[in-house]
Amino acid sequence: DVKVTQSSRYLVKRTGEKVFLECVQDMDHENMFWYRQDPGLGLRLIYFSYDVKMKEKGDIPEGYSVSREKKERFSLILESASTNQTSMYLCASSLVTPGKQYFGPGTRLLVL
């Protein structure tokens, strides 16, 4: 079964810190996604990637960047964390598009 893992379940950071969220999938999926989930807003796409070193902006990329150096790993970077980036961050991967997305367990980030 596909497994998507995220480096931390909970993270507390200070305003202005650089934050790295890591996501790894073990099924050789081409596509990987980063979402943030906030109550009442559903899941909103931050960035996605079709292949290694490829990235596309989602709906809310401001304040974020991503890195995909290896096919199985997709990192989300908060260059300078702000309190409005406190949220649940979910990573997902899929084999094809459109296709079933497999989600990781999420990282709950608190920025103080």
Added chain:
Amino acid sequence: QQPVQSPQAVILREGEDAVINCSSSKALYSVHWYRQKHGEAPVFLMILLKGGEQKGHDKISASFNEKKQQSSLYLTASQLSYSGTYFCGTELESNTGKLIFGQGTTLQVKP
């Protein structure tokens, strides 16, 4: 651009039926449905491609009306395990995989 789901919340007794709607103001290429239980990751239910598809497995099925730009999820004879938040994800452009999710519908099934 975000699709609108209705209702926002619904409470059912075991065995009752429910319908969750997802409407978009834009033309859709595909509609995806996911269920998320409290504290867990969203889990895929099904994808419907444009062409007026209807799909189902077990007692959960869905339809996609391309002309009306909407999809409906049907839960029949609901079970306690159906409780959770249901999200529709809409794809506006073909083969991008880029989904815009609705705000979610919370379903609670009581014994």
